[in-house]
Amino acid sequence: MWYHKPAINEELLQSLPNLKVVASSGVGIDHLDLKLLSSYGVKVSNTPYIVSTDTADMGMALLLASSRRLVEGHEMAVSPDTEYFPVDWLGVEVSGATLGIVGMGTIGYKVAERAKAFEMKILYHNRNQRKKEEESAVGAIYCKKIDDLLQQSDFVLLAVNLTPQTHKLIGKRELELMKPTGILINISRGLVVDQDALVEALQNKVIKAAALDVTYPEPLPRDHPLLKLKNVIITPHIGSATKKTRWVMMEEMVESIEAGLAGRPVPREVL
Amino acid sequence: VGKKVQAIYLWWHKPVIDKELLQSLPNLKVIANSGVGMDHLDLKLIASFGVKMANAPHAVSSTTADTGMALLLASARRLVEVHNISISPSVEYYEADILGVKVAGATLGIIGMGRIGYKIALRAKAFEMNILYHNRTRRKVQEEQAVGATYCKKIDSLLQQADFVMLVVTLTPQTHKLIGKRELELMKPTATLINISRGAVVDQEALVAALQTGVIRAAALDVTSPEPLPRDHPLLKLKNIIITPHLGIKTDKATYMITEEAVENILAALSGLPLPSEVLPS
Numbered sequence: 374m375w376y377h378k379p380a381i382n383e384e385l386l387q388s389l390p391n392l393k394v395v396a397s398s399g400v401g402i403d404h405l406d407l408k409l410l411s412s413y414g415v416k417v418s419n420t421p422y423i424v425s426t427d428t429a430d431m432g433m434a435l436l437l438a439s440s441r442r443l444v445e446g447h448e449m450a451v452s453p454d455t456e457y458f459p460v461d462w463l464g465v466e467v468s469g470a471t472l473g474i475v476g477m478g479t480i481g482y483k484v485a486e487r488a489k490a491f492e493m494k495i496l497y498h499n500r501n502q503r504k505k506e507e508e509s510a511v512g513a514i515y516c517k518k519i520d521d522l523l524q525q526s527d528f529v530l531l532a533v534n535l536t537p538q539t540h541k542l543i544g545k546r547e548l549e550l551m552k553p554t555g556i557l558i559n560i561s562r563g564l565v566v567d568q569d570a571l572v573e574a575l576q577n578k579v580i581k582a583a584a585l586d587v588t589y590p591e592p593l594p595r596d597h598p599l600l601k602l603k604n605v606i607i608t609p610h611i612g613s614a615t616k617k618t619r620w621v622m623m624e625e626m627v628e629s630i631e632a633g634l635a636g637r638p639v640p641r642e643v644l
Numbered sequence: 645v646g647k648k649v650q651a652i653y654l655w656w657h658k659p660v661i662d663k664e665l666l667q668s669l670p671n672l673k674v675i676a677n678s679g680v681g682m683d684h685l686d687l688k689l690i691a692s693f694g695v696k697m698a699n700a701p702h703a704v705s706s707t708t709a710d711t712g713m714a715l716l717l718a719s720a721r722r723l724v725e726v727h728n729i730s731i732s733p734s735v736e737y738y739e740a741d742i743l744g745v746k747v748a749g750a751t752l753g754i755i756g757m758g759r760i761g762y763k764i765a766l767r768a769k770a771f772e773m774n775i776l777y778h779n780r781t782r783r784k785v786q787e788e789q790a791v792g793a794t795y796c797k798k799i800d801s802l803l804q805q806a807d808f809v810m811l812v813v814t815l816t817p818q819t820h821k822l823i824g825k826r827e828l829e830l831m832k833p834t835a836t837l838i839n840i841s842r843g844a845v846v847d848q849e850a851l852v853a854a855l856q857t858g859v860i861r862a863a864a865l866d867v868t869s870p871e872p873l874p875r876d877h878p879l880l881k882l883k884n885i886i887i888t889p890h891l892g893i894k895t896d897k898a899t900y901m902i903t904e905e906a907v908e909n910i911l912a913a914l915s916g917l918p919l920p921s922e923v924l925p926s
Contacts, residue, residue, distance in 0.1 A: 375740055426748040430771065434721050437714035441891050447724050450887040451880045455872050458889040460656050466897035468706035490770030491710065592735055600731040607730040608723065609738040615721075615746035 394633025843869030
């Protein structure tokens with residue numbers, strides 16, 4: 374299963390009586406009805422760890438690109454109308470700024486490791502607090518309340534998985550808690566953000582900019598306001614899209630399928 | 645008015661400091677530059693008029709290193725290309741094979757390991773990159789170990805092994821066209837060239853040819869020669885290139901810090917005190 378296709382519903386499962394295993398690419402499994410699959414006796418696997426590093430890299434790539442207005446800058450540099458580069462054209466400093474990571478799982482932690490090298494101050498919000506040694510290693514401070522993180526961060530990065538609890542986690546209220554100079558980066562799932570609220574926040578300068586690797590749906594309808602905003606960078610869900618990682622993902626999925634077909638324990642099974 | 649001028653704060657290479665200007669400002673004591681590069685100034689000429697010069701080295705290093713990393717990541721993950729796909733009016737679905745280059749475990753070759761180059765190494769280490777560097781002089785062992793960097797006495801060795809080559813040298817007669825046809829051909833065909841130093845460090849014509857024929861995979865340039873490039877320049881038409889408008893130190897915070905550094909130098913010069921970051925003609 375790549376990019377959530379085919380859609381697994383009751384109709385499909387009934388038409389495939391011998392289906393034993395569904396191997397899903399990537400780590401997210403929000404697109405799968407696990408209870409339904411289980412009721413048909415179908416095993417499910419994903420590829421959790423291999424995607425972490427590239428996804429964390431994507432988060433940092435988006436953070437840096439957005440802060441320094443890289444896409445806008447490139448457009449100016451290659452535009453047929455450009456005669457000179459304006460001297461007052463500035464971006465936002467990353468080194469020494471505060472990064473708030475919402476969701477400090479494997480990916481979130483890797484983002485923290487990278488951000489630390491940029492001398493960033495790191496805050497994080499998570500269902501559970503991490504161990505002291507893990508916090509110290511990246512200099513991360515726990516924010517039990519997400520509000521504290523939102524109010525203090527120059528950059529807010531979403532690295533949660535999509536669950537009923539994280540659905541529209543970032544809405545009008547949360548965006549208004551952010552600094553007006555704040556930048557939102559989403560590498561989790563489009564549905565973690567209330568997109569209409571985000572459009573409004575960006576249009577009214579409630580926050581400064583956004584960089585999204587994920588939207589809802591993907592791709593967005595071509596007339597969606599997010600596509601027209603100058604202060605938005607959108608990438609087509611390429612968190613794990615590198616040759617090396619995709620190769621390993623394929624190998625892992627094949628391994629899981631073979632095990633499932635042979636009746637052996639399925640590596641990376643999702644229960 | 646010319647007689648009253650005692651200090652000049654140079655912003656983006658303006659005004660142009662030539663003999664005529666220096667002669668018209670008899671009481672000029674100091675020129676403070678915004679930024680660290682001094683290649684646009686005739687240091688000997690200025691010194692011959694008894695005018696001191698200063699740059700702003702401390703304020704720029706982190707910000708410029710950030711620019712280098714931003715370009716490296718943007719190029720590796722084809723960020724500009726895919727953003728344009730994402731917002732394109734004709735896209736109906738995302739192709740599954742828009743793949744980038746994995747950064748973790750890749751080799752970064754830093755050419756020029758001064759303040760900025762070293763800060764890049766610190767950042768690249770956190771991305772689990774393997775680091776090689778080439779420099780006029782070798783760094784101390786502890787400095788190398790802190791970032792896991794391996795010295796390449798010969799630039800060729802670095803060029804042959806690196807997946808990403810980052811140029812962080814100052815522009816001097818020795819580094820002019822440092823990267824030409826020969827150097828590009830030594831690089832891997834899967835490699836990316838990133839330039840945050842000066843446009844003239846690269847032989848631009850050779851770069852165009854290399855990118856067109858797949859001698860190297862891609863390039864990301866924050867600096868070109870000139871800036872901006874003429875609108876019909878072949879570099880602007882290539883698919884595998886990112887060009888940024890000399891982002892270098894263009895942030896709110898860095899701009900503030902550079903100005904502070906410049907003012908410090910100016911005040912010191914006017915008071916007859918030693919300058920914190922004086923630049924002498926070599």
